[in-house]
Amino acid sequence: MDALSLARFQFAITTIYHFFFVPLTLGLVILVAIMETLYVLKKDETYKRMTKFWGKLFLINFAMGVVTGIVQEFQFGMNWSEYSRFMGDIFGAPLAIEALLAFFLESTLLGVWIFGWDKINPKLHLLAIWLVAFGSNISALWILIANSFMQQPVGYALNHGRAEMTNFFEVITNPHVLTQFPHTVLSGLTTGAFFVVGISAYHMLRNNEVDFFKRSFRMAVILAVISSILVAIMGHIQGQHMVQVQPMKMAAAEALWETEKGADFSIIALIDSSNRKNLFELSLPNVLSFMANNDFNSEVKGINELQKTYESKYGAGNYIPPIELAFWTFRIMVGIGGLLILISILALYLDYKNQLVISRWLLAILPFAIVLPYIANTAGWLLTEMGRLPWIVFGLFRVDQGASPNVSANMLFLSLLVYIILYTILIGATIYLFKKIAIAGPAATDKGVITLDDVKQTA
Amino acid sequence: MIFNTVWFILIAILYMGFFVLEGFDFGVGILLPFLGKNDNERRTIINTIGPHWDGNEVWLLTAGGATFAAFPNWYATMFSGFYIALLFLLAALILRGVAFEFRSLDENPNWRNFWDKTIFWGSFLPPLLLGVAFANIVTGVPIDQNMQYTGGFLNLLNWYGLLGGLAVLSICILHGAIYLSLKVEDDLKERALKTATRLWAPALVFGALFIVGTYFATDIISHAGIVGIIISVLPAITLLLNGYMMLKKRNGLAFIMTALTLVFVVACLFVILFPRVMISNLNPDWSLTIYNASSTPYTLQTMTIVTLIFLPFVLFYQGWSYFIFRKRLHTNPKELVY
Numbered sequence: 189m190d191a192l193s194l195a196r197f198q199f200a201i202t203t204i205y206h207f208f209f210v211p212l213t214l215g216l217v218i219l220v221a222i223m224e225t226l227y228v229l230k231k232d233e234t235y236k237r238m239t240k241f242w243g244k245l246f247l248i249n250f251a252m253g254v255v256t257g258i259v260q261e262f263q264f265g266m267n268w269s270e271y272s273r274f275m276g277d278i279f280g281a282p283l284a285i286e287a288l289l290a291f292f293l294e295s296t297l298l299g300v301w302i303f304g305w306d307k308i309n310p311k312l313h314l315l316a317i318w319l320v321a322f323g324s325n326i327s328a329l330w331i332l333i334a335n336s337f338m339q340q341p342v343g344y345a346l347n348h349g350r351a352e353m354t355n356f357f358e359v360i361t362n363p364h365v366l367t368q369f370p371h372t373v374l375s376g377l378t379t380g381a382f383f384v385v386g387i388s389a390y391h392m393l394r395n396n397e398v399d400f401f402k403r404s405f406r407m408a409v410i411l412a413v414i415s416s417i418l419v420a421i422m423g424h425i426q427g428q429h430m431v432q433v434q435p436m437k438m439a440a441a442e443a444l445w446e447t448e449k450g451a452d453f454s455i456i457a458l459i460d461s462s463n464r465k466n467l468f469e470l471s472l473p474n475v476l477s478f479m480a481n482n483d484f485n486s487e488v489k490g491i492n493e494l495q496k497t498y499e500s501k502y503g504a505g506n507y508i509p510p511i512e513l514a515f516w517t518f519r520i521m522v523g524i525g526g527l528l529i530l531i532s533i534l535a536l537y538l539d540y541k542n543q544l545v546i547s548r549w550l551l552a553i554l555p556f557a558i559v560l561p562y563i564a565n566t567a568g569w570l571l572t573e574m575g576r577l578p579w580i581v582f583g584l585f586r587v588d589q590g591a592s593p594n595v596s597a598n599m600l601f602l603s604l605l606v607y608i609i610l611y612t613i614l615i616g617a618t619i620y621l622f623k624k625i626a627i628a629g630p631a632a633t634d635k636g637v638i639t640l641d642d643v644k645q646t647a
Numbered sequence: 648m649i650f651n652t653v654w655f656i657l658i659a660i661l662y663m664g665f666f667v668l669e670g671f672d673f674g675v676g677i678l679l680p681f682l683g684k685n686d687n688e689r690r691t692i693i694n695t696i697g698p699h700w701d702g703n704e705v706w707l708l709t710a711g712g713a714t715f716a717a718f719p720n721w722y723a724t725m726f727s728g729f730y731i732a733l734l735f736l737l738a739a740l741i742l743r744g745v746a747f748e749f750r751s752l753d754e755n756p757n758w759r760n761f762w763d764k765t766i767f768w769g770s771f772l773p774p775l776l777l778g779v780a781f782a783n784i785v786t787g788v789p790i791d792q793n794m795q796y797t798g799g800f801l802n803l804l805n806w807y808g809l810l811g812g813l814a815v816l817s818i819c820i821l822h823g824a825i826y827l828s829l830k831v832e833d834d835l836k837e838r839a840l841k842t843a844t845r846l847w848a849p850a851l852v853f854g855a856l857f858i859v860g861t862y863f864a865t866d867i868i869s870h871a872g873i874v875g876i877i878i879s880v881l882p883a884i885t886l887l888l889n890g891y892m893m894l895k896k897r898n899g900l901a902f903i904m905t906a907l908t909l910v911f912v913v914a915c916l917f918v919i920l921f922p923r924v925m926i927s928n929l930n931p932d933w934s935l936t937i938y939n940a941s942s943t944p945y946t947l948q949t950m951t952i953v954t955l956i957f958l959p960f961v962l963f964y965q966g967w968s969y970f971i972f973r974k975r976l977h978t979n980p981k982e983l984v985y
Contacts, residue, residue, distance in 0.1 A: 247748055248748060248749070248752070250748075251744060251745050251747070251748035252745065254701065254744055255740065255741040255742075255744040255745055256741070258708065258737060258740055258741065258744075259737055259741070261708060261712065261715075262711065262726060262733055262737055264715065264722075264726075265711075265715065265722045265723055265725065265726025265727060266726045266727055266730055266733055266734075267727070269723035269724070269726065269727035269795075270723070272715065272719055272722055272723040272726075273720055273794075275719075276715055276716065276719020276722065276723070276942060277719065277942040277943055279715070279716075280715040280716025280717065280719055280722075280942060280946070281716050281942075281946055281949060281950050281953075283712045283715055284709070284712040284713050284716035284717075284950055284953075284954075285950075285953050285957075286712070287705060287708050287709040287712040287713075288712075288953065288954060288957045288958065288961065289957050291705045291708055291709070292702065292705050292709070292961045293961075293964070295701040295702040295704070295705050296701075296702035296705075296964055296965050296968050297964070297968075298701065299697070299698035299699055299701055299968060300698065300968050300971060302697070302985075303694075303697055303972060303984050303985075304971055304972075305984075307971055307972070308971060347943075350719075352942075352943045352945075352946075353942075353943065353945060353946050353949070354945065356945075356949045592723075592727035592730075593795060594727055594728065594730075594795050594796055595727055595730055599730055602731070602734070603730070603734050606734055606738055610738060610741055610742065614741070614745055617745070617749055621752055621753070624752075624753070625752070636984075637690070637751040637752075637980075637983065637984070637985060638754055638980075639686050639687050639690060639980040639983075640686035640754060640756055640759065641685070641686070
């Protein structure tokens with residue numbers, strides 16, 4: 189593989205891996221903060237135990253999110269130096285603000301929260317976790333502002349061969365980020381909610397710590413219903429926005445080769461990219477036009493017409509992103525999104541009617557549903573990033589212009605190897621700890637850390 | 648124009664904050680296998696930096712982010728140029744960061760030993776690599792007319808780069824030992840103090856060699872004149888004072904002296920650089936400066952306003968968090984969180 193392909197592959201896998209941990213951090217911290225709020229308000233020890241148990245799982249996940257995030261900050265400069273030169277004036281400011289506002293806040297206050305249980309008054313301790321929740325979620329805002337510029341450049345001028353910021357407020361109120369940020373935060377809440385629902389269901393099925401887990405379950409399943417519905421709504425709004433701003437991405441997501449009025453929505457299709465057509469489609473008539481423009485007979489631009497448009501606008505070249513990838517990641521994301529709504533409504537209904545005990549089958553399935561948001565999150569990011577190809581900054585800078593020219597394929601093989609080895613060890617350790625503590629339940633966190641006697645020194 | 652200088656200084660301050668704070672984290676992590684004779688002591692040592700290490704590390708992330716934001720060409724040239732060195736730095740920081748959280752979550756001694764080793768290496772490599780990197784920045788590296796670094800990794804391991812790495816490393820370990828002696832009790836405290844006094848001489852030797860090397864390997868004298876000479880001597884003075892304070896058992900003051908040493912080392916490096924940010928040893932015209940590497944005046948101004956608003960809060964709540972955990976730790980499992 190050449191250096192550019194390796195750099196792209198490395199960025200993709202490190203970002204996807206980072207985003208395994210981020211949504212759970214974003215969502216679970218809010219649940220933990222709510223649990224501690226209930227503890228402080230009601231002075232009920234069970235809520236404190238819940239805070240510590242779910243909090244410990246949160247901390248394991250948070251650590252992974254932090255360290256994988258450092259890789260991301262460094263990777264722009266290391267592997268995408270020319271992109272950094274092009275985007276630095278725009279990107280740099282949100283990233284610097286993210287560090288100054290969000291990273292400092294969440295890291296410092298988390299240290300206070302972990303170690304300060306018996307050192308500061310309970311209300312102040314509660315404030316600490318809410319500030320961590322705020323810091324984490326606001327950090328998402330700033331990185332998404334940067335990403336949104338890449339999707340929809342605003343508030344800039346092209347000078348000296350780079351994008352230069354001309355209006356800071358336009359950059360931070362980019363219409364793209366106004367849909368992308370809520371969509372991402374809600375996906376985090378959904379991930380966190382299903383995480384708690386799944387682990388709680390595991391214990392409820394086994395009649396272990398029933399009161400503890402019923403409370404966790406009830407709280408999380410209500411959140412799951414709300415967030416899964418809202419994330420879908422925001423996704424739809426964002427999709428409609430993207431039809432206007434990046435019509436090629438949306439055409440690709442539909443494998444819509446030809447412009448059409450009253451376009452059908454394909455549920456599945458057999459796509460033949462090399463011949464630019466679909467061999468088979470199972471579709472709902474006119475639904476795509478309705479989804480795109482709220483009008484069953486509206487025109488939706490097709491891939492072939494957009495390719496011609498972009499060639500006349502930007503010059504000769506291939507402006508078509510990977511179609512099969514866009515098509516299937518979209519369906520995976522939306523399909524799972526719909527499934528999550530159904531599962532959460534069913535789970536809430538049965539819990540409310542106290543029939544979960546009878547519906548043991550649902551309790552048995554719910555732990556497996558934990559992975560569904562992870563798959564949807566990954567699919568969504570693949571869609572939005574690779575659907576933008578060949579652009580790295582839409583309309584302004586192509587991905588093949590962005591890589592570091594002095595980083596050879598050999599250096600990339602080395603860094604890929606290092607990341608893959610490290611990340612494999614770490615995911616193994618993470619899953620080991622998650623399973624151990626989740627299965628043990630609050631018994632694991634009630635007793636705290638155990639000191640070993642006479643540990644053999646092998647340093 | 649003024650904002651270019653403002654941001655040069657701010658980035659210097661961010662690196663100073665990083666070395667003063669994370670410097671003792673690194674030192675403590677390096678000393679962990681040596682001063683922690685059993686699990687109880689190791690837990691105690693980790694707990695001295697437990698509440699602080701993550702917030703301290705953010706100083707580095709902010710310095711990097713500020714470099715990207717204010718001087719994108721500096722960020723691009725340095726990070727793509729020092730690729731291999733940064734890769735190892737990343738590996739160290741990744742493993743160390745996870746280790747603090749994971750270490751005590753299992754009762755298998757092999758598990759704990761593994762993570763203690765990663766804490767050690769994850770604390771040892773960063774100050775060494777960063778010292779090597781900064782030394783190379785001030786001595787000059789091959790940068791062409793397109794702001795691209797054209798050297799490799801091995802040429803960074805020249806005598807001056809290695810001296811820089813050893814100097815920063817040894818000062819950080821000393822800094823960490825003194826910090827530890829301020830945060831623990833009894834036998835552990837005594838051993839930390841003894842270690843600190845033994846670490847003083849190597850730190851002074853490497854530091855002095857590094858300073859002397861600077862007069863030969865950089866243009867500090869011709870470029871920075873009397874200011875350069877004064878600022879280069881200050882870290883030696885604070886290190887000598889540090890030894891004196893330890894002799895007088897004034898360990899709090901000794902800690903301030905190592906902190907100031909780190910501040911002055913960073914100041915010295917930035918004084919040598921100014922107004923450059925990366926020095927090209929191929930052609931001085933190809934060096935990156937605070938002017939040709941920077942973002943627009945508009946971006947610099949916007950960032951300055953944002954910083955003026957948020958930095959005071961950061962200083963306040965970070966200071967507050969140190970105040971909360973000001974008490975010494977006993978080697979008592981009941982009192983230890985991690």
